[in-house]
Amino acid sequence: MVQKATREEMNEQFIEDQFFEKGNGVLKLKQIVITVLAWIGFFIPFFLVLFPILFMRERVIIFEAFQTVLRMFRILSVFFIILACVIIIIFVWMTYRNNRRYTEVLGKKVTYDEEKVAIRKAAINQFATERFGDRVSRETQRFTSIPEEKNLDTRTIADIYEEKGVPLQ
Incomplete structure (x- = not known):
């Protein structure tokens, strides 16, 4: 059964914007001031033309x-x-x-360093075979469901490279 995530869980996972995060007051103030000044700059020419026409008809x-x-x-x-x-x-x-x-x-x-690339390819192939089965079965499957414990952490690949002595820069 598929679990449905709440809006809060989805926001925590996918939406990242420093403007909407807590704190960052200087960033918020700067962006708001720039936005307000841009809108003022956009409307000033229209105001300068329309103000005399609409409010000073007897003198214009x-x-x-x-x-x-x-x-x-x-x-x-x-x-x-x-x-x-x-x-x-x-x-x-x-x-x-x-x-x-x-x-x-x-x-x-x-x-790029071809030796490092070869080591990284071998490390990833070995890891994928251990974790998800042999390459042929992985490539021929049309649908698969990975258990939660087999999901990759954000640092998994970088850690594998570091173990093999070819860290990411």
């Missing part, structure tokens, strides 16, 4: 307010076009740089 010529709106949108559109071009240039440059680094550095030199 509506046509002039629309000209102000059009001028503001032209300035913002130019700003956003320039910003989009800069972002595209940066993305293309970073992609080129990353691809060049990949071909020049990672493609030409071995970035």
Whole structure:
């Protein structure tokens, strides 16, 4: 029978966000201030245009307010076009740089120790055979139910590597 987990148990296992954890007051304050300032920055142009139109009608010529709106949108559109071009240039440059680094550095030199990899593979295969049965039976099974005591701890693999003398860095 499948056990159903409560919401609290699921939250403890899967949801991790420093903002919602207890403590971290400085982080919460910083993120809230940045968010509020961003929203204020978003609404200020609309407020500056709409305030005279809605609340100072006798002193504002509506046509002039629309000209102000059009001028503001032209300035913002130019700003956003320039910003989009800069972002595209940066993305293309970073992609080129990353691809060049990949071909020049990672493609030409071995970035791992083959002996360590072989030792780790052998250690994991041996562990899996001891814990879950031989490789052929593991790969041919379509469905399996692992008892709770055979579940892996978060440090199990790292501990196996350390026992074999090839720890993770």
